[in-house]
Structure formats: structure tokens, C-alpha cells
Amino acid sequence: MTLEEVARRAGVSTATVSRVLNKAGVVRETTRKRVLQAARELRYHPNLHARTLAGAKSNTLGMIVSNIENPFFIDIFRSLESAALQRGYEVVVEHTDYKSSRLVTCARAMLGRRVAGLAAIVSEMEPSLIEELTESDVPVVFYDVGLPARNITNIRVRYERGMQRTVEYLYSMGHRRMAFVGHHASLGPLQARKKTFIETMARYSGQVQFTAALNTDSPAGGKQAAHELLASDFRPTAVLCVNDFMALGVIRELRDQGFSVPRDISVTGFDNIQLSEFSNPALTTVNIPRRKIGQMAFEALAPKESSGDRPREFVIDPELLVRESTGPPPV
């Protein structure tokens, strides 16, 4: 089942078979037919590795996400992929579970695969990796982490703004005791969120508590975090979650413990994943334009001759979306 066998069967050279299969170069119609026929009969499937090894250019993009279970990442993937498909690229995903060691492994695998570009939509980071990627000269996009460089574009969301708007909104409604639920608090960007929350609250001189689920970005993690939160003697009137995915679990735990959301306790998320609308109550959250992020990421990776110097950094200002999970604190 190699090119050569097909060639032999069709009575032509491998060069011709290759031309037929790649629709490149001219081939007489009759020979084309013969080759195609032979290929079909032999159940020939071109070896992708040989192909990319021989031809130089790769049209695969790589994408690495922290948590493939969180719809937030999938949404970005889908958006990036759909843009890529339209331009003849394909994209392969890998996920890290927020482990920076896996990030490094994945990134190396991508480089080994000779991807034409790499999107790292992750929260964890390994400083040496930045250097490694810069040297590699492969176009890279980071979301949330990393620094712009020769071949590195950054997309970042003004998380502080979203957080600030949320706190502001809750505060203006009368909330004074708020808690924050996150995960993997030790990771840079995630830690920054916690810090932002604390600083913002400090400005409002409200009481604050921080709780992080034990390394699980999931509804289950949110539920557990909420459980721990309620086990302490701090009684927040509002719980801000690092993302929607966890907020789903927080709401569940509150309900399980007999609290009504938002009557007794308000809950907010972050990301505005589709599910946030389908939650009951629908989640008040901060919108992060995942579709746009996916497109931006693609733009940054795709050669796109026309535009010479691509922007090296995109900044997104997220907006608060008030829905049903928040309201005034109980009197």
C-alpha cells in the first residue's frame, strides 16, 4: 500500500501517481483514471508522515488548552478550527490539565509535528518554554500568559475590569461580604484573578474571603469549594466564581444546603459559556468573546501575506452580563 505499488499497478512512475493524487501538474485524463483506479483497488492511503516529510510546508496548526472539559476552551477551539478549515488548515488539540509539565511536553510534541503555528490557550506556564518557543520561530499565540516576542502574539483579557465591574455591581446592590471561588490558585493568571478580587474589594472596604477548590476546574470542584466556604464561619452574601463552569457547581451546593440563589446568596461566573444561560437560575457573568478570540488566534498564526506586521497583542475588555443569579442581599 505505498505509492510505488500503486505506480506499478497503474504502469506509471511514482511521480505521476503523486501528481494525480495531489491534483498538481498535468496528467492525461486516461492515465489519471488508471491511477485512481489502481489506488482504489489497492486501498491506498497516502502516508501522512512521508508526505509532510517530503513536502516542506505544514498546514496544521496546534492548539493546547488547559482543560478540555471546560466548554470555554472548546468554544475557542471550535472558532479557531472553523477559521482554519476555511483557509485549508487543520488543527490538532492537546490538553494539559493545568500541569505545566504537560504544557512543555505538548508544546514539544507540536514542534516535533512541525505545526505551522501554535495557540496556547492555557493558564499554566513554564518560563523556559517561552524562550524555547521564541527560538523555534514558529508563530505562537498565547492567551492569558506569556509575553509578546518576535513570533509571539498575545491575547489578553482585562480580567481586572470584569472583576471590578462585577464587584461594583454587587456592591452597589448592597453586598458587603463576598467570597471568591477559584481553582489552581498557584498558577500565575489564576492567582492574579484572586489578587484582583482582593484588591478590588479592598478598595470598597468590604469583607472578603478566598476559597479555591483543590485543583479541579469543574462543577464538582465548584461544589466542593462552596462546601468548604460554607463550613467556615464567613457568611458571604455573594460568591464570585473564577469561571462559569465552577459557578454551576457552586450554585448546586448552595441549593443543596438550603440557600436560594439569588435570594440568600448571589453567584456570578466568568466567561459566559453557553451553559450559563441554561443554568437555573441563569448565571450573571462576564462575557469573554470566545468566538473572536479564536479568530484572532487564527489571524495571528496564519501567514496572511497582505498584512505585513501583525499586531503583537490583542486586549479584550470584557463586559458584565446581569442575569438571574444575582440580586440584592437578604435584609
Next chain:
Amino acid sequence: MTLEEVARRAGVSTATVSRVLNKAGVVRETTRKRVLQAARELRYHPNLHARTLAGAKSNTLGMIVSNIENPFFIDIFRSLESAALQRGYEVVVEHTDYKSSRLVTCARAMLGRRVAGLAAIVSEMEPSLIEELTESDVPVVFYDVGLPARNITNIRVRYERGMQRTVEYLYSMGHRRMAFVGHHASLGPLQARKKTFIETMARYSGQVQFTAALNTDSPAGGKQAAHELLASDFRPTAVLCVNDFMALGVIRELRDQGFSVPRDISVTGFDNIQLSEFSNPALTTVNIPRRKIGQMAFEALAPKESSGDRPREFVIDPELLVRESTGPPPV
């Protein structure tokens, strides 16, 4: 950045470099160090394609799913992947959006990638593909579709049983008018589910209505389907959904239209995805052991010398899980 350059820099042959990098064969400690050093300095990243082209055996498994947004598929992927990782395999995913044309493309891509095994967890199918895969001699696992063959293992869930149990349960509670919400009704397995529902209901001589969302397996699709359902003059007291993911949307629409679940209308899902527990009300559903399915799939794909003849078919009998979204019909 090729093996040869590293070799030159380290003053050895490519064979030696290869040996060092693959930890295979013996190499004097001092040369090993020298090679590693050279590789690091040159920021050498082995070309994966060249590597798999040269060495024959592949340790990549391929997995194709219908809808990468539906947690059901992700769960199976994670389970399969974790089993694979433990045994030194890696697995790449692709998704089809329930399009059989994409299924074919993806499968061919996998074959081109020379995967060591392929898991097709999909609802769509292309008859010719079965033949193509059988000929290819690559170990294949199908879930829900396909027929056992020389190199093809099947995993199938007795969907009828789950459905029957659900109907039975609802009927015994007093429900007489039930509706079914699905998607992509034209696809084989999905159509079978609809049929199963109708047949089961026929046995109970209840009134029945079938509604399918327009090609969208998602909460949004479920919401839309529920909307259409309610627009008709059929008033079910229970809505059975083809899966949990859609049920989430159905519940939402019912609530939006002022119905209380389960007081006014009961809703059931299928799959028992994690989210079903976090729904409000928590979803009554039928458990499909995704973890186990992932493991089974891996077992079927991995060579595992010891066991000569692997079973060619796994059958799973799903169980009903009663939670909060169902109850007696309104009086």
C-alpha cells in the same frame, strides 16, 4: 535543527545521537552528555514525521467523535486517553459534527497518520467506510454503529432497555402523554432511538409525539425543540430527551414558558453526564458508563499480547437514575 547538525556539533554520528535521544542502545556517559548539550544548544526538536516514517510502529491511537461539545464524548475520550497514556500511547481526537462526510475524511486522515488503532464514537456512518476500515487491518472500535469484523470491535448500549425502563417508570407514575426530543433524526442510531421510543410507547398505548431539533445536539437545540413541541397542540406531561445535553435546554425552555419541572412536566435525559447532577432540577437520566466504555475501547485497540482473541462485541445494559426532574403528572 536536524539530527545531523546535532551530530556534527557533538562530533559524533547521527546514529549515536539517535541512540542518545531514544535512550536506546549503549552510549558512553561522556558522549551522551556531549550530545545532549549539543541538542540543547541547537534547540533541536526531533521531527516526528521523520521519526515515525523511519521506525515502523506507531503508538498513536485515533479517536473520532460526533460532537466535541457534548461532554458525553469528552468523557469517553478522557477515559480512553488515560488508559492509553498509561501504556505509552498517545491519542488524537477529531470530530465530525455528525456529518458522515467528515467521518470519512477523519478516518482517512487517521489511516494516513498510521494510527495503531481507531475508535469511532459516532452516530453517523458511511457503509463504504466499514469496508475501507476492515481492509485496512487497523484495529477499530465502533460505538453505536458498525458491525463486528476481523479487526472491528463493537461497543453497543442497549438503548431500548434504557428507554423502556424510562417509559415504564414514567407510565407507572401516571404519565400517558409523552414526547421525545432528539436531533439528527435521519442518522441510523438516532433514528433507532426514536423508533424505540415510539414502539415502547405503543406497547403502553400512550399518546406520543416526536420532535427533533434541527441538527443541533446542544442545550440550544433542546431549547428549540421544546419550543416547537409546545407550539403544537400536543401537551405532554413528560418529555424524554435523547441525551442529557439536550435535556438541559428542554428544561430551560419549559421554565421560560412558565412550566415547572417536574410539577407540570417531567423531563428525562440519557447518558448521565456530570452536568446532569448540576442541573436544577437534577436530571433523571439513564446511566451510560462512559469511563468503562473508554477503557473497553482501549482494550480492544491495544495489542495486549496475553489475550489472544479479544471479544468482538461489548454490550452494555444501562440503568435508570431517578433524580429530581421527574415526578407524577399534574392532576
Next chain:
DNA sequence: GGCCTGATTGTAAGCGTTTCCATTGGGAGT
């Protein structure tokens, strides 16, 4: 001192494609 042995390392033949060049027939132009 010659020879055998085992540890290291080098040589070179693939692996399956693509692609640059060269080659081969005709048919058109004169």
C-alpha cells in the same frame, strides 16, 4: 605478541512522498 571479546560508535540502507529536471513523442509551423 596475537587473538578474542565486549563496549562504543560509525556507515548506510531504507521509510513513502514530493518535486526538480530530463526525456519522449507528437503536432504545428515553414
Next chain:
DNA sequence: ACTCCCAATGGAAACGCTTACAATCAGGCC
């Protein structure tokens, strides 16, 4: 009838790596 040119094909060199197999070298033994 004789160039010229173009369309259609074949030849063969990469692509970067793995892996027999060969070669080298330093001891150790007789």
C-alpha cells in the same frame, strides 16, 4: 521533411530519522 515546442511522463535526489551491520579500540587471556 525538418525544426521547435509543449504536453505527458519518468528518474532520482532530497526530507530527517531509525536501525541493522560493520568497524574500531582497549583490555584481558593464553
